Amino acid sequence: MNTSSRFGETVPGYSIRVLNEREIRAAAGILFLATFTSLMLIIFKNNFVPVKYVITTFFVDFLIRVFVSPRFAPMLIIGRLIVNRQTPEYVGARQKKFAWTVGLALSATMFVFLVLVNSYSPITGLTCLVCLIFLFFESAFGICLACKFYSLVFKTKVQYCPGEVCEVRARQEIQRTSGWQWLVILAFVGFLYLLGAYANSFFGKKPYDLFGAYTTAQPK
Structure with a gap:
């Protein structure tokens, strides 16, 4: 067959x-x-x-x-x-x-x-x-x-x-998420929120050409 x-x-x-x-x-x-x-x-x-x-x-x-x-x-x-x-x-x-x-x-x-x-x-x-x-x-x-x-x-x-994941079994210690780790996640979310609130104008600046390669390559 x-x-x-x-x-x-x-x-x-x-x-x-x-x-x-x-x-x-x-x-x-x-x-x-x-x-x-x-x-x-x-x-x-x-x-x-x-x-x-x-x-x-x-x-x-x-x-x-x-x-x-x-x-x-x-x-x-x-x-x-x-x-x-x-x-x-x-x-x-x-x-x-x-x-x-x-x-x-x-x-x-x-x-x-x-x-x-x-x-x-x-x-x-x-x-x-x-x-x-x-x-x-x-x-x-x-x-x-x-x-x-x-x-x-x-x-x-x-x-x-x-x-x-189909099998029901206890998580190993390395797979467990502690309260401190959850606190780190919450702190990181807060950090991202503050970053967006106070650094947006700084991040919004267009980067300049460090070596001038693209500036010199452009036709006049």
Whole structure:
């Protein structure tokens, strides 16, 4: 039987099919950077061309992940090449497929409205924002937000989550946050508030060219 199209990988010691979370996070980081950069080009340059390429790539990649196989998804392959020297961290494939189906729906919405119809609206803006939040949490924190809804939809317990957060267990001492640490956070927030209140005029000054390289390069 051809097993290349089965979703996830069979790894000894795991009762269900799994995926490598490290390459998933790497792929999410690449997509986040591309999406965020293209969004900045829209905001500051009113340039919608890069985001159309990003959305098309996003849509095709998730289409392959869900309907073909994660092992043939270009972004996941690139992610694998980047982190192939790191020890794999296995996560359940079922909840990832559900999360990627959500991602496919979001990318399909943007593809239809922004690429095919060539229009922008609050629909595309909110969809893009949700995608950015999902990608950021996945790449920065290893938290799959869409996976949180898997057990609610299918009424089954999620297995093999990143960082073993599915398992109920006591926090280790290094993971505990003391009252003094919470006080540091509150003091830091107060510091940022005072910084914005009293240093804004100082920070608002345009930096000058220290070595005069750009000044001399400009045509007279």
